Amino acid sequence: MSSTRPFAHPDAQSPLACDGVSLDTLAKKYGTPLYVYSAEQILERLRLFTAAFESIPHLVCYSVKANSALAILKLLDRNGSGFDIVSGGELERILRVNKAAAQRVVFSGVGKTAAEIDLALRSGILIFNVESAGELDLLAERASRLRKRARIALRVNPDVFAETHPYISTGLREHKFGIDIRQARSVYKAAAKQKFLEPCGVSVHIGSQIRSADPFGAAAERIAQLVGDLRADGLPINSVDVGGGLGIEYHADHSFRPEEKIRQYASALLKALRPLGNLQLLLEPGRFIVAQAGALVTRVLYVKKNGEKTFVVTDAAMNDLIRPALYQAHHDIVPVVRRKGARKKTVDVVGPVCESGDFFARDRELPELKPGDLAAILDAGAYGLSLSSNYNSRPRPAEVLVEGKRARLIRRRETMDDLLAMEQM
Numbered sequence: 001m002s003s004t005r006p007f008a009h010p011d012a013q014s015p016l017a018c019d020g021v022s023l024d025t026l027a028k029k030y031g032t033p034l035y036v037y038s039a040e041q042i043l044e045r046l047r048l049f050t051a052a053f054e055s056i057p058h059l060v061c062y063s064v065k066a067n068s069a070l071a072i073l074k075l076l077d078r079n080g081s082g083f084d085i086v087s088g089g090e091l092e093r094i095l096r097v098n099k100a101a102a103q104r105v106v107f108s109g110v111g112k113t114a115a116e117i118d119l120a121l122r123s124g125i126l127i128f129n130v131e132s133a134g135e136l137d138l139l140a141e142r143a144s145r146l147r148k149r150a151r152i153a154l155r156v157n158p159d160v161f162a163e164t165h166p167y168i169s170t171g172l173r174e175h176k177f178g179i180d181i182r183q184a185r186s187v188y189k190a191a192a193k194q195k196f197l198e199p200c201g202v203s204v205h206i207g208s209q210i211r212s213a214d215p216f217g218a219a220a221e222r223i224a225q226l227v228g229d230l231r232a233d234g235l236p237i238n239s240v241d242v243g244g245g246l247g248i249e250y251h252a253d254h255s256f257r258p259e260e261k262i263r264q265y266a267s268a269l270l271k272a273l274r275p276l277g278n279l280q281l282l283l284e285p286g287r288f289i290v291a292q293a294g295a296l297v298t299r300v301l302y303v304k305k306n307g308e309k310t311f312v313v314t315d316a317a318m319n320d321l322i323r324p325a326l327y328q329a330h331h332d333i334v335p336v337v338r339r340k341g342a343r344k345k346t347v348d349v350v351g352p353v354c355e356s357g358d359f360f361a362r363d364r365e366l367p368e369l370k371p372g373d374l375a376a377i378l379d380a381g382a383y384g385l386s387l388s389s390n391y392n393s394r395p396r397p398a399e400v401l402v403e404g405k406r407a408r409l410i411r412r413r414e415t416m417d418d419l420l421a422m423e424q425m
């Protein structure tokens with residue numbers, strides 16, 4: 001139950017399973033490529049957060065962009081989670097799941113449009129994380145036009161360095177995100193003069209896939225300092241949003257204890273923030289909640305040799321899961337059926353898309369895979385389908401959610417008619 005991944009071989013003969021449900025059976029029923037998620041694992045991770053922050057008023061606002069499947073949002077909503085959104089589209093998803101969940105929504109993002117702001121104001125979201133002085137002006141104008149008060153936090157850029165891939169690091173001054181923490185006090189002063197704005201929070205998000213607790217602690221210390229200054233300026237700051245970004249371990253051979261990770265993370269944050277007293281803490285985990293709950297199941301089409309290299313060509317491609325191509329990310333790959341005495345081979349696992357970047361593994365030692373075999377690309381629950389595309393006119397995979405011993409389709413496979421529906425000749 002509290003194991004890192006829900007994907008395991010029940011015994012030596014059985015195919016790889018998700019919470020006991022055979023991936024071979026699911027692949028036969030729903031086809032491949034296929035995303036499979038464990039509901040149990042998602043809730044387990046949500047519970048770990050709630051437990052680690054039990055000692056302080058807090059709300060977990062799951063970051064919708066990590067995996068925005070309605071069924072997963074509904075599962076989280078039913079279990080008390082809030083949501084961090086970065087677009088009007090993500091808000092529409094939440095409203096479809098449960099209109100009342102808007103009260104648990106925080107709205108982040110550097111480029112909110114007037115239409116998105118209006119939708120959020122009308123829906124009565126919890127708080128806006130404002131990322132620039134320009135956005136503050138627009139929000140003030142829209143709020144006064146609609147005569148709706150907006151609770152706001154400024155997303156400040158704390159200028160801390162976090163060890164992660166450069167594309168998913170966001171907490172340095174050179175990044176486009178947030179407001180320079182040195183300018184924040186004067187922007188808050190301007191906000192406080194606006195009749196329909198209620199500056200009551202501070203927010204920060206320093207990046208993604210950050211595995212050490214230290215940068216989170218460093219950012220929290222700077223935030224605590226700012227909260228103190230703002231309170232001294234007379235602003236009733238009672239909310240601190242520490243963003244998301246807590247990383248997971250994508251290599252099974254590294255020991256990874258999620259409970260331990262969250263405990264270290266919580267202790268780094270609370271050490272800095274607890275002295276502030278009266279405070280609601282907002283947390284925006286995405287990857288940590290869903291990444292390890294999901295796998296992308298794919299079938300081997302061909303095995304080909306070019307010179308010294310062996311390529312395993314799968315029916316999944318970079319359009320289905322772009323993390324390896326985009327971030328040089330590692331995903332463990334496991335054959336679904338273990339063949340007795342299968343030899344290990346060093347191979348590249350690649351998709352059919354016409355890009356050299358279309359790979360899932362390079363020079364990876366794997367048990368021999370043959371055409372027709374199934375393989376599971378693990379830890380694909382976050383930034384998998386949500387970052388997918390139709391590149392090469394490839395319909396997107398179906399998605400299945402395993403709940404207890406039952407599996408159900410939560411998104412059907414796209415058809416060519418779906419892909420062409422928007423076009424005219």
Ligand SMILES: *Cc1c(COP(=O)(O)O)cnc(C)c1O
Pocket residue numbers: 063065066084086108109205207208209243244245246284285286287288382
């Ligand atoms: C993407 C994002 C998150 C979630 O990041 P994870 O690394 O998936 O935890 C949280 N907050 C904001 C503002 C984001 O942009």
